[in-house]
Amino acid sequence: MARAPKAPRDPALQGDKPSDPQLHLLKLLPNLVSILALCAGLTAIRLAISGRIAEAVFLIALAAALDGLDGRLARMLKSESAIGAELDSLCDFVNFGVVPGLVLYLWGLRSEIEIGWIAVLVYAVCCMLRLARFNVGSRTADPAEKTAFIGVPSPAGAMLALLPIYLSNVTDVQLPPLVVAAWMVAAGALMISRLRxxxxxxxxxxxxxxxxxxxxxxxxxxxxxxxxxxxxxxxSLAYLAAILALALAGLRKGGERA
Known part of the structure; x- marks a missing residue:
């Protein structure tokens, strides 16, 4: 009598574990750097609530430095992944879209609560749109971005948005809240602009x-x-001057072609 074929073993019943690919711990370093940048940004909010604005600005600058490091580490270690790119983008939105707006709001916009909060919302939305456009553009190579960015990158936008704080500490000039709010909106507009x-x-x-x-x-x-x-x-002023110079050069080229 022919024997019935044996049913395949179920790993869950037999105690066998399915093969799990191995991963070098070092390849997790870029993701760890992104998470450290997020922790720095969130801690900046806590410090700003306590009135420690200088330390909050330092942590935002640290987050910007770490943001420039994680991508290079991923390419160096050949550990680039889709989840790493998403993690970096989410951290960037918190660190450079949410945190700078809250720090500025706690620093100099409390006397104009409604207008100040509207500026915070506009800035955050602009940063979100900038990151969304960048993520889409990174998948389709844009020839316009071979030598320059299109729009201010979110880390640079965050550092530009904080310019009223720098000015206040250098010159002891406290800008009116409406001016601070207008500047925050302008920084957001620069992020979503088509300026080189x-x-x-x-x-x-x-x-x-x-x-x-x-x-x-x-x-x-x-x-x-x-x-x-x-x-x-x-x-910050030098960066703004460079943006202006690129814009004037673009206008000059357009005039010559016409």
Whole structure:
């Protein structure tokens, strides 16, 4: 008599575990950096509520630095993944869309509660739209972004939005709440604009200038540590001047073609 074929073993009943691919712990480092940036941003809110605005701004700047690091680490370790990209985008929205608006609101917009909160909402929505556009554009290579960004990136937008705080600490000039609110909305508008903005990771220099670039970077870091408010103010103004220069260059090219 022929024997009936054996039924396949069920791993759950037999105690066998399905094969689980192995992952080097080092490849989790980019995601850990993103999470650390998120923790820095959320802690900035707690410090701002306590009135420690300077420390809150420092943590936002730290989150921006970590944001520039996680992507490079992922490419270096060859650990880029869809979940890593989504994690980075969600952290960016909190750190650069929610936190700066709340810090500015707690710092200088309490006397204009309604208008100040509207500015916070507008800024946050602009940051969300900027990140959504960037995520879509990263999947379809945009030739316009080969040498520059289109619109201000969210970390740079956050640092620009905080410019009234830098100015207040450098000059002791407290801008009126309506001006602060208008500036926050303007920073949001720059993020969703079609203006070309500088991109350090896409800029190139002659090899003979590399030593000077390194010296300038060291001097910049030293200035940031020694004179943080003045350095942040100067960097923000220089960034705005670079955006203006690119816009004028684009208009000039358009006029020549016409």
């Amino acid at each position: 903005t500088p991109s350090l990771k896409r800029m190139t220099i002659a090899a003979s200038w590399a030593r000077y670039a390194l010296v300038a970077a060291v001097a910049g870091v030293a200035a940031l540590i020694t004179y943080p408010w003045l350095t942040l103010l100067v960097l």
